[in-house]
Amino acid sequence: MIQVGMKHKESVEVTWEMTAEKLGNEGVIVFSTPEMLSFLEITCRHCVEPHLKEGEGTVGISVDLKHMASTPIGMNVTCECELIEIDGKRLVFNVELWDEGEKVGKAVHERFIVDMNKLLKKIDKKKEEYCK
Secondary structure (H helix, E strand, O other): OOOOOOEEEEEEEOOHHHEOHHHOOOOOOEEOHHHHHHHHHHHHHHHHHHHOOOOEEEEEEEEEEEEOOOOEOOOEEEEEEEEEEEEOOEEEEEEEEEOOOOEEEEEEEEEEEEEHHHHHHHHHHHHHHHOO
16 A cells, blocks of 8 residues: 555666766766656656556655755765655655765655556557657
8 A cells, every 4th residue: 555654775886877978968977867867766666566456556746856865876865755745646756865975865756656558559550659
């Protein structure tokens, strides 16, 4: 059962593939903001996934992210989320990200519980209509 107060934590070691330089920002060999965003979405998804009903999933609908400090290759980033609000199918998470030295990011992230079959049918219909 999904409940306010649920928490989840994951860690990842920063590699070159996760850096701003990989995205074209030459010489900036640190954990990129898009990777931070992806990592926090995954962490929040993993927080509630085990508690969803058969056939349900979640999709991200908004993120207010502040990337506060740089993390070089080889350091670990830990993301911890807490489910702070449930409004029907809308879930709101408070998220903090740390490396070994300091807090590197914080966010409020919203996800929506969806029926995966309905979502995939809607996507297929859109592809058929617009991707000819």
